[in-house]
Amino acid sequence: MxxxxxxxxxxxxxxxxxxxxxxxxxxxxxxxxxxAPRDVPVHRSEVYDALKKASDSPEDVTHEPPAGEKLTDSRTFQP
Known part of the structure; x- marks a missing residue:
């Protein structure tokens, strides 16, 4: 690391x-x-783990949040 x-x-x-x-x-x-380019998925680790667990395969991870999670478009954030 x-x-x-x-x-x-x-x-x-x-x-x-x-x-x-x-x-x-x-x-x-x-x-x-x-x-990042729009085709590069960016997830918090706990969201990625939930997606991975739900799909049972890292190759099948989608860009949809798990139930109860909200997505925010951080690409529009201005400091």
């Missing part, structure tokens, strides 16, 4: 087309902004 230190408004770039930016830091919580 690569571990990097970043301050608010600093970013890392993954594979030339995914940008992860530290948007806010409050106590022990860090808000991240993720810019």
């Amino acid at each position: 690569l571990v990097l230190s970043r301050k608010r408004n600093e970013s890392i770039i993954i594979d030339g087309n995914i940008v992860v930016t530290v948007v806010d830091i409050r106590g022990d919580k860090v808000r991240l902004g993720i810019e």
Whole structure:
């Protein structure tokens, strides 16, 4: 695992087309902004695990949230 230190408004770039930016830091919580192509799924780990468990196969993971989860379009977030 690569571990990097970043301050608010600093970013890392993954594979030339995914940008992860530290948007806010409050106590022990860090808000991240993720810019990625629309065809690249981005999930919180617990949502991904629920999708994976529901589908029984990582290749079958859909972009639909599990029951009770709400999706928000973080691509429109402006810091």
